Amino acid sequence: MAKHWADFQYEIYLNGMTGAVPRLPTDLTRLEELAELRLAPGPVGYVAGSAGDGSTARANRAALARHRIVPRMLRDVGERDLSTEVLGRSLPAPLALAPVGVLQIMHPDAERAAARAAAAQGVPYILSSASSTPMEQVAEAMGDAERWFQLYWGKDREVTRSFLGRAKAAGFSVLVVTLDTQLLAWRPRDLDQAYLPFVHGVGTANYFTDPAFRAGLARPVEEDPNAAVLHFLGLFGDPGKSWPDLAFLREHWDGPIVLKGVLHPDDARLAADAGMDGVVVSNHGGRQVAGSVAAADALPRVAAAVGDRLTVLFDSGVRTGDDVFKALALGARAVLLGRPYVYGLGLDGQAGVEHVIRCLLAEFDLTLALSGHTRPGSVSATALAPDPTD
Ligand SMILES: Cc1cc2nc3c(=O)[nH]c(=O)nc-3n(C[C@H](O)[C@H](O)[C@H](O)COP(=O)(O)O)c2cc1C
Numbered sequence: 001m002a003k004h005w006a007d008f009q010y011e012i013y014l015n016g017m018t019g020a021v022p023r024l025p026t027d028l029t030r031l032e033e034l035a036e037l038r039l040a041p042g043p044v045g046y047v048a049g050s051a052g053d054g055s056t057a058r059a060n061r062a063a064l065a066r067h068r069i070v071p072r073m074l075r076d077v078g079e080r081d082l083s084t085e086v087l088g089r090s091l092p093a094p095l096a097l098a099p100v101g102v103l104q105i106m107h108p109d110a111e112r113a114a115a116r117a118a119a120a121q122g123v124p125y126i127l128s129s130a131s132s133t134p135m136e137q138v139a140e141a142m143g144d145a146e147r148w149f150q151l152y153w154g155k156d157r158e159v160t161r162s163f164l165g166r167a168k169a170a171g172f173s174v175l176v177v178t179l180d181t182q183l184l185a186w187r188p189r190d191l192d193q194a195y196l197p198f199v200h201g202v203g204t205a206n207y208f209t210d211p212a213f214r215a216g217l218a219r220p221v222e223e224d225p226n227a228a229v230l231h232f233l234g235l236f237g238d239p240g241k242s243w244p245d246l247a248f249l250r251e252h253w254d255g256p257i258v259l260k261g262v263l264h265p266d267d268a269r270l271a272a273d274a275g276m277d278g279v280v281v282s283n284h285g286g287r288q289v290a291g292s293v294a295a296a297d298a299l300p301r302v303a304a305a306v307g308d309r310l311t312v313l314f315d316s317g318v319r320t321g322d323d324v325f326k327a328l329a330l331g332a333r334a335v336l337l338g339r340p341y342v343y344g345l346g347l348d349g350q351a352g353v354e355h356v357i358r359c360l361l362a363e364f365d366l367t368l369a370l371s372g373h374t375r376p377g378s379v380s381a382t383a384l385a386p387d388p389t390d
């Protein structure tokens with residue numbers, strides 16, 4: 001019998017014969033409440049928090065919940081294959097870990113632990129520019145496992161050029177350029193606690209170790225760390241960028257480029273016109289524009305506009321296996337997972353991240369099978385009940 005992601009449930013039940021139960025919940029929507037109880041208020045507030053009153057983060061969940069799956073019967077789902085081709089790479093499942101910076105606020109092993117967990121499960125790891133560990137050290141922890149680099153496309157061209165060179169040399173294969181964080185949004189939960197990881201020197205490691213960044217400082221980081229933090233805050237985002245600037249990135253990166261944070265079909269078309277390879281339909285987990293369209297509501301429109309020209313990926317609000325299924329049905333090729341793996345890291349290090357990946361994919365595998373499908377590619381809009389808001 002072929003091995004399936006769903007087999008994880010029997011592993012759990014068999015371990016139960018020795019009295020063992022999972023250390024973390026298997027319903028991943030419960031991780032946040034556990035993290036709120038167990039982790040320090042500043043860090044957990046930063047991760048769980050959103051822009052404004054949190055309406056976009058809630059809308060992300062509500063939009064996914066509004067869609068309902070219509071299972072089909074007697075379709076021989078005994079043998080299933082979750083592997084998916086994304087940007088020329090064969091992935092074991094339609095999943096990657098989203099770029100999340102500052103992971104040291106969650107666990108001392110930070111990005112290395114998350115990256116090792118991704119590598120152990122064969123899932124691509126997308127390393128944030130704002131990681132608390134220099135990219136070369138994360139790459140070393142991963143061996144030759146699949147890794148992508150997320151760029152904060154800031155004001156200093158030399159730093160961008162240097163990041164691209166370092167990422168390529170360290171074996172990162174896909175460039176994910178985040179467009180929705182040119183400025184840090186209004187985040188009341190962090191403001192009320194006056195807590196921002198960067199001010200504590202977390203999330204600046206790629207910058208502080210970068211020769212081009214260091215060249216822009218009046219005094220070395222080690223002599224004046226506060227000035228270095230201010231310099232970072234001044235340059236990590238650039239609200240002055242516009243579409244023609246993408247030519248610079250296309251010129252300096254010869255692998256696939258994916259734009260993250262696209263919500264409007266016209267922006268997706270502009271991405272295709274600019275020679276990009278993909279988009280991530282995302283509202284940054286509701287952390288940037290309060291009152292924004294839910295990512296799952298934007299997804300079918302973007303997929304209809306560019307699905308034949310670009311690889312369409314999705315994040316923001318994915319918590320369960322059925323969310324993954326719905327995202328595929330709405331037009332995504334694969335999804336990125338954000339906060340759940342970060343809570344897994346905070347609560348149980350690398351093992352916690354692996355638990356989260358395995359639960360999500362076991363539940364997705366079961367949803368797929370029980371709905372009458374054997375592979376991600378066969379899931380389309382016809383697998384969903386008509387949208388009551390249409
Ligand atoms: C604590 C935290 C830090 C993040 N840092 C980054 C980042 O450095 N770069 C980036 O492109 N996105 C970042 N994101 C956004 C995620 O990549 C992703 O879009 C989002 O978490 C998806 O929504 P979800 O958390 O609802 O799954 C961050 C998200 C969180 C929660």
Ligand SMILES: CC(C)CC(=O)C(=O)O
Nearest residue numbers: 101130181184236284287
């Ligand atoms: C503001 C960024 C540097 C980090 C981020 O993307 C986030 O906190 O959502």
